[in-house]
Amino acid sequence: MQKAVLLRCPICDSVRTLEGERNRYAKNDLYKTAKNHLASHNLDETKSAIRKCEIVSDAVEIVIYSEDHDPLPNKEWKQRNATWLPENVLDRVDTSNPSPESSADTTPIQLHNED
Numbered sequence: 001m002q003k004a005v006l007l008r009c010p011i012c013d014s015v016r017t018l019e020g021e022r023n024r025y026a027k028n029d030l031y032k033t034a035k036n037h038l039a040s041h042n043l044d045e046t047k048s049a050i051r052k053c054e055i056v057s058d059a060v061e062i063v064i065y066s067e068d069h070d071p072l073p074n075k076e077w078k079q080r081n082a083t084w085l086p087e088n089v090l091d092r093v094d095t096s097n098p099s100p101e102s103s104a105d106t107t108p109i110q111l112h113n114e115d
C-alpha cells in the first residue's frame with residue numbers, strides 16, 4: 001500500500017503526485033510545487049496566488065492499494081488523462097460539486113417478446 005498527495009491544476013487539469021502522506025509535506029512544499037507549475041501559465045501575481053491556494057487546499061491524500069499500475073506523476077505534472085490514478089480519486093477532489101449516484105434515469109427497456 002502506497003500513499004501519495006495529489007495536486008491538480010484547475011487551469012489545465014493536469015495532475016501531480018508527491019510520494020508519501022500529506023502530513024509529511026509542509027504547506028510551503030505544496031505551495032512551491034503548485035507555484036512551479038503555475039509559472040507555465042503566465043498568470044499575473046494575484047491570479048497565480050489564488051490558483052496556488054486553490055491547488056493546495058484541494059490537495060488530497062490518495063491511497064494506492066494495487067501495485068499493478070503505471071508510475072504516478074511524481075516527477076512532473078501530467079495531463080490527467082495521460083496518467084494513471086486510482087479510480088474515482090478525482091471525483092473526491094471535486095468537493096465543490098458533489099454528485100451522488102442518484103441519476104435514476106436508467107429505466108430498463110421493456111422488450112416485448114412475442115412467444
Ligand SMILES: [Zn+2]
Pocket residue numbers: 009010011012013014037038041
Ligand atoms: Zn496547469
